[in-house]
Amino acid sequence: MSLMITDDCINCDACVSECPNKAISQGDSIYVIDPNKCTECVGHFDTPQCREVCPVDCIPNDPNNVESKDQLMQKYQKLTGK
Known part of the structure; x- marks a missing residue:
């Protein structure tokens, strides 16, 4: 499942990098x-990693984009060419 950022986001930029x-x-x-x-x-x-650095804990799972670990690994492989 991909993640999402809620309205609690304070735009601190920590997650981006x-x-x-x-x-x-x-x-x-x-x-x-x-x-x-x-x-x-x-x-x-x-x-x-975005969750690890988020100071306001505003990055839950996105219920509209449910994916298994296998699907996430396939997406990773497609994105990275590995």
Whole structure:
């Protein structure tokens, strides 16, 4: 399942540089995560790095983009060519 950023986001920029897939970008009022690029860091790290650095804990799972670990790994392989 990809992740999402809630309205609790304070636009601190901490998550942007942590995303290995460059899935996080500035939206209209808060940062947003592109579900086509988010692998929850599967293939890169054991845990989602954006969650690790978020000071307000505003990055839950996106219920509209449910994916298994296998699907996330396939997306990682497609994105990285590995």
